[in-house]
Amino acid sequence: MKKNLVLKLLTIIISIIVLLILLIPRPLYADDGGTEVYKAKLYSVEIRHSIWENNAGFDWYRADLEEGTFGYLTGTKIKIFGRIIRDNTEFLTSEECECKRCNRP
Numbered sequence: 001m002k003k004n005l006v007l008k009l010l011t012i013i014i015s016i017i018v019l020l021i022l023l024i025p026r027p028l029y030a031d032d033g034g035t036e037v038y039k040a041k042l043y044s045v046e047i048r049h050s051i052w053e054n055n056a057g058f059d060w061y062r063a064d065l066e067e068g069t070f071g072y073l074t075g076t077k078i079k080i081f082g083r084i085i086r087d088n089t090e091f092l093t094s095e096e097c098e099c100k101r102c103n104r105p
């Protein structure tokens with residue numbers, strides 16, 4: 001009876017530790033203009049803010065801007081089990097970007 005209880009408690013404690021290891025994110029800061037990545041074993045959240053050049057060869061090319069214009073790729077990319085479930089990355093000029101970094105007084 002007592003041995004059973006100890007085993008149960010041990011199982012619960014080990015399960016909690018494993019869950020924490022899988023779910024607690026590790027913050028990473030890229031040196032690309034301000035991208036922050038929160039990476040855990042099961043998921044990752046990338047808050048993108050990287051310096052980018054408007055170039056026809058890339059996915060985020062904007063025809064309404066001149067080619068070679070500098071700006072930022074901004075948006076949030078969420079991955080669960082390595083699969084992208086949300087990605088609203090877009091190319092914005094620093095005037096269009098509404099973040100604190102681009103709108104310093």
Ligand SMILES: [Zn+2]
Nearest residue numbers: 097099101102
């Ligand atoms: Zn910005």
